[in-house]
Amino acid sequence: MIEENPHDSESLKKVSGLYKDWFLDYASYVILDRAIPSVYDGFKPVQRRIMHSMRELEDGRYNKVANIVGNTMKYHPHGDASITDAMVQIGQKELLIDTQGNWGNIYTGDSAAAARYIEARLTPFALEVVFNPKTTEWAKSYDGRNNEPIDLPVKFPLLLAQGVEGIGVGLSTKILPHNFNELINASISYLKGKKFELYPDFITAGFLDVSEYNDGQRGGKVRARARITQTDKHTLVISELPYSKTTSDLIDSILKANEKGKIKIKKIEDNTSDSVEILIHLHNDVSPDKTIDALYAFTDCQVTISPNACVIVGDKPMFLNVSEILRMNTDHTVSLLKKELEIELHELQENWHFSSLERIFIENRIYHDIEEVKTWEEVLKTIDKGLKPHTKHLLRAVTEEDILRLTEIRIKRISRFDLNKFKENIAALEGKIEQVKHNLDHLITYAVSYYQNIQKKYGKDRQRRTELRIFDTIDATKVAVANEKFYANFEEGFIGTSLKKDQYLFDCSDIDDIITFRKDGSMKVVKVEPKTFIGKDLLHVAIWKKNDKRTVYNTIYREGKEGPYYMKRFSVTAVTRNTDYHLASDKKGSEFLYFSANPNGEAEKVTILLKPNPRIRKNKMDVDFSELGIKGRDTKGNLVTKYAVKKVDLKEEGVSTLAPRKIWFDDTVRRLNADGRGSLLGNFKGDDRILTVNTNGEAKLVSFDLGNRFDDDYLILEKWKPRQPITCIYYDADKEMYFIKRFLLENTPNVQTFMPSEHPKSFIENVIAANNATAEIVFAKDKGKEREPETVNIDEFIAVKGIKAIGNQFTKFKVKAINITIPETEEEEEPEPEEEPETNGNIDDEGGMIGDLFES
Template structure:
């Protein structure tokens, strides 16, 4: 009885312990047997079982997918739906399964037809690379009735070629698909001991920024974009998709962004079939360039992807890099090739061994010695004795199994024994044995040849589809459509989008920030809201852009209730939202007397009128803000006067005090920048523009705003010089003659067309933006006669005419090439640097040194602020 009680106590287990064990068992099952792929063959269990089942049914003809799924259920302990879905995913990757019927559309997201309607068979690539029963390790299926492969002997980095996604318990994997040929090149590079880099490649094409890919390891990040082209000024077209998105997803995200007012489109049209074509129609007042940026900023046209290379190695998950996976796959392929060679060598040696025994058995007529032998044991013994004198040169000892095979030789084969053919067969076997041994001794070159042959056989048509490009960072606030109207109630101190009965200020986006200034010198930045209380006596409200160094604020303020008056200039580049910043003074009673916001750093002149005072001789002070340096917003500024001020009048509108801005063009992202990336276009200021000329003969003048986008089709992209003539050489397809023309462009943002011929064979030969250019015309042979090249000075050949002029005929002879000889370039004069890139111009007067007498005396223009006399 006591023993039974002890046994009962020992068998008790806490419920928490049971849950822990059960959960670990479940997690291990999901991770190892369902969600995470093996590093060796790149398959999840269901995928491996599908491939094994297809190999079982393979006879060169298509099989119904329903039949394959049914056969796979012998190995996979789950429903047919999961097997069908997994098989469709493999088939859509166009690598292992040759499909027939409606297998869905990766572009539109349409699902495949039912399994009973579609068919499949293995591709030649799969048959060659994935299977080999001799090198496969087997285990029993879930019910013990069948054998299934533990790992298929895949001799290729299949995991990286097809990519995989899976979610386990507390664990997930996301390995991007990579390019077939690039993987083979990387494997060869690894075998040669060279470095390599791998980046994703998607069947849907698109563009990809891999600057933060970090070799595909956990924590990396990539950005995928749709390819958007501009058909005309009112139509955009999406021709390629970002990874993981289909046309339905993309259109839904665009419609949502339009409904929220983030973008502004007229209508959208999906014409996708075997190629992606989503047409986006715009209104006449919408910029196509800005809309493209907005599509990337607010829709699924750009998506971030976080790779996570988790794989099963042995019987546990590991986090690896893409390069490490490829190295291990390549090394595994080498080991499989070695194993195949060893098996082949063994089979050849066994074939040579038995062929030699067969020759000895027949040539020495040993079969006659067993004619009188009565028992089977004596037959075996007799043959063994007869072979012994002739077997010293064999590779191994003769076994009873060898003798049994000799007894199975038919009389017909013995009677037709041909010694010469036999010797040829032996020599051929020996040649093959030596070749296999050579391959085993030179395994790495053999593996390199293997990969090279795979590429030759199957690499055609598998070129990279996704373009690698560094993306520019799009500031969402700069490309968002101004979808809100902004109002202010200056009397009560409220601002917002819902105050429609109050004063309208401007249009803005709902993601903009709003900057406000009050009469007491308080500055605050707030978000766009329906209604926000700022405080009474609001002086200025505007949209605020972070890091804006070109907007300069000029102000004159009184420090405290009776303190001195100061003036200062400052920019606001960064703030904390909803914080009150005291720009005048913390002292009670501080007040702004004058304020202006200048988007391009303008500096005006003002007149300060003083209140009558017997102690001063002059009651008027002239101030020029251009003499004041741009400092931080917290600076005190320069002293204006210690005496009471009556009012401040504007004397003269100001001009920009910022130096010309140096602008570069980055061809990688096809955007302008002020960060010295790419080609320097020059120093820009005021109304300067950029000239672009494309191959269709269209010239455009574009502002130097950094948000502008440029497409691939441009012959000329440079700073526009209004007085510089443009020389165009074009071929008239109708007249079959080259023409040359020189013209000036009008200062307009409209497209200016100078290619007048619309014949399909007409084309622009060259466009030159320079004086004193020489053309070398090289002529084609005419009836075995070669005309000498002709030199033509463009400036002397033709004068400057209108843009619509046809121009002069360049030559009547048949032209082979036209070479351009440009004059020596003239360096652009140094126009200085932008204010934020150079030391600030400080006023000659410090706060302590400035006095009333330091300011000249002149007239006034207009009142901006007026205060009652005390």
């Protein structure tokens, strides 16, 4: 039997108890005193101490940051490095600290100069909004030598304006910054009982999708994007950054994506200084539009940010949303304003009280009564006795302190006492008292006025920088660069990127999916790998896109070894990877006799040759796939024949049986789509084009590929009608008059310029792509004379000429405005081809559709 050590249990118990207490103490300290901000003033403790220290040193001039940091160490229990870093972060937010010197660069991530080289002072906004010693609650500093504020009396939603990040023990906080003016407007709306919405706004600008912001609480997210524009066919420029990223971050991520083959760029230049400018140079064979999408998909040009609004309320951490924080800040501001008014009212009343006492004391010459009094006590009693008959109208009783103040009045002041000036002073005090009482009675109105005044003084240059947009979902497989060569061994059934001795098929991306079909009627989708075994007798290998309804597969297959023959058309929109699908039949011996993959739903004609059979009058027949509807991949299809087939030959190439594609333009995301979002551009097929015309007088015809981007602001963005003339009304600054021209565009992908004047002050007034338009010319006053407006039928005014023509003079008089009227026309939509009626996939031998024609 093992003897137990009587000290073991006691020792373990003590250690666990100490661990629990110490850990809780440490966690509480980190959460409350270091990492998490207070909801009321928006500061972490170190930030609050910096602001308090700067207020102590404030004299209107700049102070060395090293001096401010040294003064702050009276209150802060940690070293100077943490204070300096915190102060630089506040300064870079451009709200509370007026900086001088090199404070770092938020765009490049360059750090600030040493604290001894840079200077700072409080901004006028900070002085007005953040401090008021009369309403501040104080506590002893960590060493007990000084007093420091528990919370600064901030009368503004500063926490939401600056944003904050912090990591405590077991929790963290991430509150995104919001726009100055929008916060004030939201506070005013709340005070007025109206609804409000708040969304983040960043100094680095960029784009922001807030569709899943969830009011800034846990579980929500936002997506931030850099602003990327195309300067020419081979150059992209990044001019604004996504929040939390620097130019160094972006360039590193772009170079890594290029090394991995996700994107293809020639070189990259960083010209960032006071503003962001990253130039991305592309190869001649690279699409700028596709590269922009790839940058968003594979680099830090797009980031997802998850807010987490954890704040200290009282002495406890709480998880709130942005609206709750704003309401709490606004309520706190109202309470501070009320407290300030109450203090001001008390001070005014005290001033009025003592001024009235002073008048009684001097007017009634009570100071003469104390000339013969010998003791101090008798002096006080004499004054008190002299005042009593005259103090009934006072706001409160006379105290000994009041009498002591009366004895301190100098003879010079008594001798110069002016009753009229005194009455004016009393009247002014009474007016102020009434105004303060009125403000207290109408506190909400006063608070609204306070916010409006703050906005008027400090909100002028604080417009929203980050543009809110709903982002389109970028399919990474569609924008990834085809950085791999893909091969196949059709006989042995191997596919992959490493089979360089076998048949080359196509270039693909390493994140693509590959669809394969075998002669036995099976299909499988796999990822791109160096080498994958699919199975012998491969028929078809291609890149597969999810939800692809345009690619249609036409097949004729035999059911089992000696079964009937069926035909079907189907598309593959969704699959499970690495799963065998039996598209012919799961009966043994089933196989494809004919297979074709058609990227735009083409339907060919084939000739079927039957094996000799005495029961058949004709052993040859033609089959047209266009007569067959497109069904699901699991459908059995239509019976072709129950007799043995010798072979199937292609007779005639097919054309698409799919309806013209309806294309919409979503102005929110500036992209095309086929999902009904935005404005309908029309039905597109084949070589149809989209016409874009910009303010520089450039027209361009682009395809209706859904991957195209339209980030510029266009005068025209619509389906191109080749025979529709374009009308341009422009002002020629050289000739100081308006011209009009009509022309047709050529079917070319190149930019077509139609603005004849190169003068920098020339401009395009209007561009019209419609018939029967009219223009109302409103004339400006000329030498005091007014001319009646003139209406012009554009089609009759000028004939169609070449695109390089100058055109005709539109009017010789000075123009005030040109109003265009375009008649409404209904576009004739092309009829959609009717689909085959749904057929029963289980047609027996006697009920065959095509086979019946050939039975004897």
